[in-house]
Amino acid sequence: MSQKLLHTPEGVRDIYGREYARKLSVENSLKESIRLYGYEEIQTPTFEFFDVFSREIGTTPSKELYKFFDKEGNTLVLRPDFTPSIARCAAKYFCEEQVPLRFSYMGNTFTNTSNLQGKLKEVTQLGAELVNEPSMEADAEILSLVIRALLNTGLKRFQIAIGDVEYFKGLCEEAGLDEETELDLRALISGKNYFAAQELLQERNVEEPYRSRLLKVADLFGDLGSLSGAGAMACNPRSLSAIRRLEELYSLLKLYGTADYVSFDLGMLSKYRYYTGMIFKAYTYGVGEAIVKGGRYDKLLQQFGKPAPAVGFVMVVDSILEALSGQNIEIAVTEPPRKLYYRPGDYREKLAEAQALRGRGISAALIPAESGGVSNE
Numbered sequence: 001m002s003q004k005l006l007h008t009p010e011g012v013r014d015i016y017g018r019e020y021a022r023k024l025s026v027e028n029s030l031k032e033s034i035r036l037y038g039y040e041e042i043q044t045p046t047f048e049f050f051d052v053f054s055r056e057i058g059t060t061p062s063k064e065l066y067k068f069f070d071k072e073g074n075t076l077v078l079r080p081d082f083t084p085s086i087a088r089c090a091a092k093y094f095c096e097e098q099v100p101l102r103f104s105y106m107g108n109t110f111t112n113t114s115n116l117q118g119k120l121k122e123v124t125q126l127g128a129e130l131v132n133e134p135s136m137e138a139d140a141e142i143l144s145l146v147i148r149a150l151l152n153t154g155l156k157r158f159q160i161a162i163g164d165v166e167y168f169k170g171l172c173e174e175a176g177l178d179e180e181t182e183l184d185l186r187a188l189i190s191g192k193n194y195f196a197a198q199e200l201l202q203e204r205n206v207e208e209p210y211r212s213r214l215l216k217v218a219d220l221f222g223d224l225g226s227l228s229g230a231g232a233m234a235c236n237p238r239s240l241s242a243i244r245r246l247e248e249l250y251s252l253l254k255l256y257g258t259a260d261y262v263s264f265d266l267g268m269l270s271k272y273r274y275y276t277g278m279i280f281k282a283y284t285y286g287v288g289e290a291i292v293k294g295g296r297y298d299k300l301l302q303q304f305g306k307p308a309p310a311v312g313f314v315m316v317v318d319s320i321l322e323a324l325s326g327q328n329i330e331i332a333v334t335e336p337p338r339k340l341y342y343r344p345g346d347y348r349e350k351l352a353e354a355q356a357l358r359g360r361g362i363s364a365a366l367i368p369a370e371s372g373g374v375s376n377e
C-alpha cells in the first residue's frame, strides 16, 4: 500500500485515544462554564457563501480562505471565523429581536496559511457572542466569563491583555491619515515592524507630534496605571473616551473579582477589521499564540441587515490543551472501557457481564482472549 495514503496534509491532524479524551473533557468544561452565564448553543454550517467572509466583512484575508465551488457555480468558503456566521444567523432569525441574545457554539475553523508558518490550519474553537448589548456590563461579562472558564480548566497562570481599537483610530484621525495608510500602519504595528512603520509615516508626510504618538502606541501596555500615560498622550475625544471606557471596565471587573487577570495593551490591533471597541487576547506560558481572542463589533450585524451591537470571544481549544499539557495540569478524563476477555466456552457469561455493566452506565468492551486485546492508546 502506498505510504502516502496514510498521511494527512500539512496543518491538519488525527486526534485519538487519550489525547482526544482530554480534548473532549476540556471542551465539556468550557461549555459548562459558558452555559452558566445563560448562553444557548447554536450550530451554523461549516461552509458558507463567499460573501459572508468577504473583504467588506473584515475577517480573514481572501488569500487565507479555503474556497471552492458548488455545482451551481457559487463560490463557497470553509469558515475561517465563527463571528460572521453567527452575525448572519442572528440577523436572519432574530432580526426584530431587541432583547439581549446570548449564543454559544463550538466547531472547527479553517485557514489556508502557508506551510512555512507551521500553524494548524484546522482548529477547534469554542465561543460565545452577546448580541443587542452595547453596555460596559456586557464587555465585563464576556471578559469575566473567559477568565472563569480558563480557571475551571485548571489553568492558573494566564493574562488577558485588553485594548480598544478606538484609541488607535482616534490617533489616526488626529494625524489626518487616510484609510489606506491607517490599514498599512495597523498591519506594520501588529507585525511589530516598527522601522517600516516609521518609514511609512515619513513617506506619507505625517508631521510631529502625530508621527511619534502613532509609533508610541506599541509601547502602551501595562497595568491600570499605563492607561493614564496613554490618556496623557492623546488629545482627541475618540482616544480619550476609549481610555475612560477601559477604566470603567476595570472597575466592573473588580466587582466580578477578575481584575487581577487583566492588563492593558493599547497597541493591540487585531487582523480583523470588524472590531469597533474593546478587544482582548489571553496568553499563557508554553503557547506562542493567544489562547482566547475577542472583542466588541457594533457594526458587523448591520452588514447582514440587523443594526445591533455585539461582543464575544473564541477559545482555541487546541491551544488551551497545549498549554495544559505544557504546564503539567491534570485533565480528568472519563474512565476507559472495562475490558472483558472471553474464550469460546465463556462467551455467554462474559456477554451477560458486559450487558450488566452497560446497564449501570459503565463502558465495557468484549475482547476475544486469543487476540491479546486491543489498544486505543
Ligand SMILES: N[C@@H](Cc1c[nH]c[nH+]1)C(=O)O
Residues within 6 Å of the ligand: 081, 082, 083, 127, 128, 129, 272, 293, 294, 295, 296, 297, 311, 312, 313, 314
Ligand atoms: N472571531 C474572533 C473572536 C471573536 C468572537 N467574537 C468576537 N470576536 C476570532 O476568531 O479572533
